[in-house]
Amino acid sequence: xxxxxxxxxxxxxxxxxxxxxxxxxxxxxxxxxxxxxxxxxxxxxxxxxxxxxxxxxxxxxxxxxxxxxxxxxxxxxxxxxxxxxxxxxxxxxxxxxxxxxxxxxxxxxxxxxxxxxxxxxxxxxxxxxxxxxxxxxxxxxxxxxxxxxxxxxxxxxxxxxxxxxxxxxxxxxxxxxxxxxxxxxxxxxxxxxxxxxxxxxxxxxxxxxxxxxxxxxxxxxxxxxxxxxxxxxxxxxxxxxxxxxxxxxxxxxxxxxxxxxxxxxxxxxxxxxxxxx
Amino acid sequence: xxxxxxxxxxxxxxxxxxxxxxxxxxxxxxxxxxxxxxxxxxxxxxxxxxxxxxxxxxxxxxxxxxxxxxxxxxxxxxxxxxxxxxxxxxxxxxxxxxxxxxxxxxxxxxxxxxxxxxxxxxxxxxxxxxxxxxxxxxxxxxxxxxxxxxxxxxxxxxxxxxxxxxxxxxxxxxxxxxxxxxxxxxxxxxxxxxxxxxxxxxxxxxxxxxxxxxxxxxxxxxxxxxxxxxxxxxxxxxxxxxxxxxxxxxxxxxxxxxxxxxxxxxxxxxxxxxxxxxxxxxxxxxxxxxxxxxxxxxxxxxxx
Amino acid sequence: xxxxxxxxxxxxxxxxxxxxxxxxxxxxxxxxxxxxxxxxxxxxxxxxxxxxxxxxxxxxxxxxxxxxxxxxxxxxxxxxxxxxxxxxxxxxxxxxxxxxxxxxxxxxxxxxxxxxxxxxxxxxxxxxxxxxxxxxxxxxxxxxxxxxxxxxxxxxxxxxxxxxxxxxxxxxxxxxxxxxxxxxxxxxxxxxxxxxxxxxxxxxxxxxxxxxxxxxxxxxxxxxxxxxxxxxxxxxxxxxxxxxxxxxxxxxxxxxxxxxxxxxxxxxxxxxxxxxxxxxxxxxxxxxxxxxxxxxxxxxxxxxxxxxxxxxxxxxxxxxxxxxxxxxxxxxxxxxxxxxxxxxxxxxxxxxxxxxxxxxxxx
Numbered sequence: 044x045x046x047x048x049x050x051x052x053x054x055x056x057x058x059x060x061x062x063x064x065x066x067x068x069x070x071x072x073x074x075x076x077x078x079x080x081x082x083x084x085x086x087x088x089x090x091x092x093x094x095x096x097x098x099x100x101x102x103x104x105x106x107x108x109x110x111x112x113x114x115x116x117x118x119x120x121x122x123x124x125x126x127x128x129x130x131x132x133x134x135x136x137x138x139x140x141x142x143x144x145x146x147x148x149x150x151x152x153x154x155x156x157x158x159x160x161x162x163x164x165x166x167x168x169x170x171x172x173x174x175x176x177x178x179x180x181x182x183x184x185x186x187x188x189x190x191x192x193x194x195x196x197x198x199x200x201x202x203x204x205x206x207x208x209x210x211x212x213x214x215x216x217x218x219x220x221x222x223x224x225x226x227x228x229x230x231x232x233x234x235x236x237x238x239x240x241x242x243x244x245x246x247x248x249x250x251x252x253x254x255x256x257x258x259x260x261x262x263x264x265x266x267x268x269x270x271x272x273x274x275x276x277x278x279x280x281x282x283x284x285x286x287x288x289x290x291x292x293x294x295x296x297x298x299x300x301x302x303x304x305x306x307x308x309x310x311x312x313x314x315x316x317x318x319x320x
Numbered sequence: 321x322x323x324x325x326x327x328x329x330x331x332x333x334x335x336x337x338x339x340x341x342x343x344x345x346x347x348x349x350x351x352x353x354x355x356x357x358x359x360x361x362x363x364x365x366x367x368x369x370x371x372x373x374x375x376x377x378x379x380x381x382x383x384x385x386x387x388x389x390x391x392x393x394x395x396x397x398x399x400x401x402x403x404x405x406x407x408x409x410x411x412x413x414x415x416x417x418x419x420x421x422x423x424x425x426x427x428x429x430x431x432x433x434x435x436x437x438x439x440x441x442x443x444x445x446x447x448x449x450x451x452x453x454x455x456x457x458x459x460x461x462x463x464x465x466x467x468x469x470x471x472x473x474x475x476x477x478x479x480x481x482x483x484x485x486x487x488x489x490x491x492x493x494x495x496x497x498x499x500x501x502x503x504x505x506x507x508x509x510x511x512x513x514x515x516x517x518x519x520x521x522x523x524x525x526x527x528x529x530x531x532x533x534x535x536x537x538x539x540x541x542x543x544x545x546x547x548x549x550x551x552x553x554x555x556x557x558x559x560x561x562x563x564x565x566x567x568x569x570x571x572x573x574x575x576x577x578x579x580x581x582x583x584x585x586x587x588x589x590x591x592x593x594x595x596x597x598x599x600x601x602x603x604x605x606x607x608x609x610x611x612x613x614x615x616x617x618x619x620x621x622x623x624x
Numbered sequence: 625x626x627x628x629x630x631x632x633x634x635x636x637x638x639x640x641x642x643x644x645x646x647x648x649x650x651x652x653x654x655x656x657x658x659x660x661x662x663x664x665x666x667x668x669x670x671x672x673x674x675x676x677x678x679x680x681x682x683x684x685x686x687x688x689x690x691x692x693x694x695x696x697x698x699x700x701x702x703x704x705x706x707x708x709x710x711x712x713x714x715x716x717x718x719x720x721x722x723x724x725x726x727x728x729x730x731x732x733x734x735x736x737x738x739x740x741x742x743x744x745x746x747x748x749x750x751x752x753x754x755x756x757x758x759x760x761x762x763x764x765x766x767x768x769x770x771x772x773x774x775x776x777x778x779x780x781x782x783x784x785x786x787x788x789x790x791x792x793x794x795x796x797x798x799x800x801x802x803x804x805x806x807x808x809x810x811x812x813x814x815x816x817x818x819x820x821x822x823x824x825x826x827x828x829x830x831x832x833x834x835x836x837x838x839x840x841x842x843x844x845x846x847x848x849x850x851x852x853x854x855x856x857x858x859x860x861x862x863x864x865x866x867x868x869x870x871x872x873x874x875x876x877x878x879x880x881x882x883x884x885x886x887x888x889x890x891x892x893x894x895x896x897x898x899x900x901x902x903x904x905x906x907x908x909x910x911x912x913x914x915x916x917x918x919x920x921x922x923x924x925x926x927x928x929x930x931x932x933x934x935x936x937x938x939x940x941x942x943x944x945x946x947x948x949x950x951x952x953x954x955x956x957x958x959x960x961x962x963x964x965x966x967x968x969x970x971x972x973x974x975x976x977x978x979x980x981x982x983x984x985x986x987x
Contacts, residue, residue: 058430065427066443069450069503072461075471079464087464087471129359132352140349148353151360158368159560159604161577162597165584166367169374169594189363192356212678213711215698217772218728221348223699227727231715246452253562266456273460273567285457292453300448306441307432307514 073289080282087282098283108284111268114180118255118264119245121184122191126244127237129188130195135229137196138203139211153197155190163190164257171258178260186258187248194247195240198303202236203229239302246295249288368601375594382588392591401579402596409559409575410603415490416497416558417551420505423498424550428509429535444510447503456563459496463567466492488569496564501557505550512546513539545615552611556604576600629654629689629812630675630780636683637670637836644670646836647684652829654779657806657813659827661820663859667836668816672782675814676703689779699728704773705782708789710765712757712772719744719753722771729776743771747801763794770805780812787822799825820860824848832856853985854902862907864951867986870901878982883947887923889980902983907954909979912941914963915970924974927951929965941965943973 075087080099084092102108133152137145155163167186168177176182210232214224230237252266259267265288272278378387396402431443450458465471466486473483486492516539524538540547558564562577571578576596583593628651637645645667652658660668673679675686677698686693693701704725712721720727722743723736731739744753747767757765766786773781783802787795803826806813817823823830824844832840832847832855839859840852851857857865868882878891880901889903913920927943930950939960941953951973965971 055434058426058434061423061426062430065423065502065506066446068499069447071465072458072499073450073453075461075464076457086469129356133356136349136353136356142349148357151365152356155360155364157556157604159556159562159577159600161560161562161580162371162600163364163367165580165590165593165597166371167363169590170367170370171363173370185359185363189360192360207709207711209707209709209711210713212698213705213707214713214724214728216676216678216703216705217725218699218776219724220697220699223728225348227724228713231713234715243452250452250454252456266454269460270456270563273456281460285454285460288454288457293449296449296452297445299452300445307444307511309514309516309518 076282076285076289080286082282085279086277087279098279099286102280102283102287105280107263108265108268108280111263111265112287114262115249115265118180118183118187119249121181122187122248123241123245125184125188126191126195126247127199127240129192130197130240130244131199131230131233131237133192133196134200134203135225137200138206149196153193156193160190160251160253164253167254168257177258178262180259180262182258183255183262183264184248186254187251188244190251190254191244191247194243198240198243198299198305199233199236201303201305202233206232235302235304239299242295242299242302246292246299249295250292371594372598374591375598377591379588379591384588384590392595396592396595397599401574405574405576405579406599408573409577412490412493412497412565412575413555413559416494416501417555419494420498420501420554421547421551423502424505424509425540425547427502427506428513429539431506431510432513440510440514444507447507447510450499450503451507455500458499459563459567462492462495462499463487466495488572492568493565496568497558497561500561500564501554504557505554508546508550508553509543512543516542548611548615552608555607559604559607560600627654628652629656630814631687632671632684633687634684635671635674635681635686637667637674637679638682643836645674645681648833648836648838650831650838650841652812652814654812655810657815657826657828658831659815659817659823659829660831660833661817661823661859662833662839664818665835666833668833669784671833672705672784672814672816676705676782677701702776702778703780703782704776704778705784706766706769706773706786708785710769710786710789712765712768714757716757717753718749718755718757718760718768721757721768722775724772725776739775740771743775744768747771762790763798766790766794766798767801770802774805774809778811780814783813783815785817786815788817788819795822802826832859834859849906850981851904851983853983853987857904857983862952862954863904864907864910864949865902865904866980867900867902870895870897870899872897877977884925884945884949887980888977889982890978892982893984895982900986902986903980904983905975905980907940907952909975910951910953911974912953912955912960912963912965913972913974915972917972920972920974922974923977923980924972925951926970926972929967929969929971931967932965943971945973 078091079087081094081096082092083095083097129152133149137149164186167189171177171182171186176185206229210228211224214228215221219227249264250266252264252270255264256267256270263271265284269281269284269288272281272284374384375392376388376390378385378389378391431440435443463470467473468483468485468487470487472486476483520538520542521534524534529537560577561575562581565571565575565578571582574582576599580593580596580600583589583596630650630652632648632650634647634649635645636647637643648667648671660671662668670679674681675688675693677693677696677700681694688701688703713724716724719737719740723740726736726739741750741753744750747770749764749767749771752760752764752768757768760768769786786802787798790798799822802813802815806826813826815823815826827844829841830844830847831838834855840847840856842850842852847856848860851860851863854865854867857863866880866882866884866887868880868887870878871881871886872879873891873895876891877888878895878901880887880889880903887903889901895901911920915926919926925945925947927945930942930944932942933940934957937957939955939957941955941960943951943953945951953973963971
């Protein structure tokens with residue numbers, strides 16, 4: 044006879060075990076890249092060949108990688124600024140106004156991330172080359188903005204949900220024109236979400252390779268450079284570039300997270316945690 | 321337990337009418353909305369519409385020319401490589417969806433109900449990181465881990481086990497696709513599970529439900545929309561992924577994404593690649609419609 | 625005081641599917657304290673928002689200080705408002721909240737600060753200037769909202785249920801404060817509330833609204849003692865309403881037949897025999913007697929005690945009449961001690977004929 048207590052213990056053990064495996068599964072690829080970027084060996088393998096910065100130095104010395112890095116920074120910055128602006132405008136209109144076709148309007152901003160980037164990249168290239176915009180860094184920014192605005196809008200709209208309905212009319216009542224109300228009341232209130240949207244859009248852009256690969260032409264962003272390197276010969280610099288890209292991504296995502304208070308919250312009642320398994 | 325008091329709806333009287341704006345009443349929404357609309361129209365909607373348009377165009381001596389021919393459609397839709405890729409992609413995406421849900425449900429349950437609030441928030445933060453950071457690099461890392469002379473085989477060798485062929489098959493492909501999809505699926509389900517009305521669960525427990533019954537009869541039904549969302553999102557990501565199949569199976573057999581890129585690369589067959597792309601979008605729309613249907617049918621049954 | 629400072633003429637506000645304000649006329653004198661009362665949804669808040677320009681009227685006109693307000697957007701009107709939610713800006717300090725209207729007028733930072741501190745001082749918030757709004761108590765926030773609304777020295781202040789979020793003790797203190805401010809500033813206050821006690825304590829005149837219409841305008845004591853119609857009489861709460869038909873007239877008295885009997889009522893308006901009529905007797909004007917002591921002389925009804933409610937030294941006795949109506953009687957504690965009023969006891973309710981108030985309007 045198996046005691047219920049034993050079953051409960053076993054169930055707990057399995058749950059925590061599975062969770063640990065899951066986090067190991069999530070963390071492992073990132074750890075592998077970082078660890079092997081400091082490996083003196085030419086090819087990542089066990090045993091480790093000893094600590095070395097040689098691949099980091101080699102990566103940094105590669106002019107193509109440097110150029111791609113600089114491109115990525117510009118594209119990321121441009122995307123962050125524009126996506127935040129567009130995301131804010133879209134979120135504010137969704138919050139404040141009601142008009143015919145609003146759902147479609149919101150949909151046009153929200154849906155792009157749901158389209159596979161392979162298709163989107165190809166469609167964007169086909170269209171922008173038709174209107175003579177292909178092969179430019181600005182075009183990568185423009186196309187990234189079309190996708191990243193969705194995340195920016197989501198974050199800012201979430202924040203506006205906490206915005207008191209009376210605050211804006213109160214500002215008008217106290218002498219603020221609608222534009223002044225937007226500038227002095229709505230924007231300051233949304234500040235944390237704007238910052239989060241900025242970093243998240245930058246992260247989305249910094250990470251994106253399909254669209255950048257399609258529309259960028261000869262201009263490579265860092266992920267595109269990596270993709271091209273991965274398809275060529277095994278290159279020990281990859282880990283070093285990867286470690287750098289990961290570091291930037293992690294910082295951006297953590298910063299974005301820092302300025303959002305999006306967390307799972309119970310709707311009603313106290314947050315009781317079950318005590319039987 | 322006081323009854324849940326929903327926030328009172330804002331009566332119309334408290335919505336400012338558009339006319340409070342001086343000058344032209346619609347000046348502000350237009351000034352704010354038009355750039356948004358224009359941007360999304362030029363860089364998102366127009367490309368997609370154009371994608372549909374060029375499926376009817378022709379390529380003559382490597383140049384794309386406007387036309388109205390159905391040739392591209394018939395050639396692709398009746399071609400064996402397309403059928404193979406379609407079957408393979410559907411099967412792979414469906415497998416990922418099932419695996420992701422089977423794994424994500426217990427994982428989300430543990431995070432939502434077994435961790436303290438602080439640890440739970442930390443776990444959610446940590447899961448948000450992979451969602452937005454370099455999937456391609458992580459796929460590459462799996463290549464390093466699972467390769468013939470990779471870390472996994474080195475570890476196996478060290479304990480005296482024979483080497484395994486880990487890379488290049490369904491196993492490595494699913495590892496790659498789960499790297500992409502599992503964190504998203506878990507996040508969606510954690511948010512849904514934490515949001516479940518605790519009084520429901522308590523009530524079920526008070527009525528003498530065992531834990532397993534509480535999960536199957538109360539928890540799962542009340543997060544059904546989130547399960548549908550997690551499932552459709554997973555399917556979408558796995559269905560459209562390019563990098564995973566490319567590096568985890570070496571494009572053998574090709575998925576639709578790989579077929580699409582190859583069609584573009586080889587001989588500039590844009591119209592045919594567009595046919596592949598439009599077909600993929602059609603399938604995704606269908607899957608989402610089915611997902612919505614699955615969600616709403618349930619709700620209606622529960623409401624009656 | 626004769627010319628009106630605020631003039632509403634046929635003011636009308638229609639929303640799709642909802643007629644919020646139905647052509648109201650109202651004149652408010654400069655420096656007057658007017659309270660607008662009514663049940664929720666009666667259009668009182670909408671009227672205030674129309675005054676502030678936060679809503680556009682669908683008919684009629686608003687003039688403030690002789691100037692037609694049509695087409696003037698909210699931010700160009702000088703009609704600051706204190707909101708029920710207070711609507712303080714959570715991302716600004718106390719001083720910056722108060723100085724917000726000056727900032728919108730593009731005043732320099734130094735001058736803004738100086739005047740904000742002056743108003744904070746005036747409202748007893750000295751030393752709070754650099755606090756966060758979140759650090760203040762409910763009463764302090766109320767004062768910040770007042771200071772913010774008054775800093776531009778407007779000639780009118782709009783208040784939308786400003787005290788409803790406070791507890792009873794604070795509410796009374798803020799009433800005193802508002803009264804003092806009104807006296808000192810000498811400007812017009814338009815105060816929307818559903819609380820009778822606030823309106824009676826503060827206002828020079830009370831406007832009672834229902835379903836988008838004004839039902840009565842008058843001094844508090846007039847509205848209380850001389851309600852114009854059954855709605856106002858019942859809204860004021862402590863009135864017992866009789867409806868019936870005029871059956872005869874003699875001298876200044878009219879005889880009105882009601883389900884509870886025939887009553888003589890001072891006829892303060894022309895009333896024809898056969899015409900429907902309604903009158904009220906205020907709860908504090910009724911005398912109580914035990915049924916076994918025999919019917920009193922003069923008008924009376926018989927009923928059964930339903931229950932009692934204590935408010936301080938006053939008791940409200942709820943009585944069900946034989947006609948099934950619920951009546952209220954208000955008495956001092958000591959006045960009724962001898963009567964041994966327990967639920968179920970039969971009583972007579974009596975009043976002097978001169979205390980019956982014939983309502984000018986029957987509906």
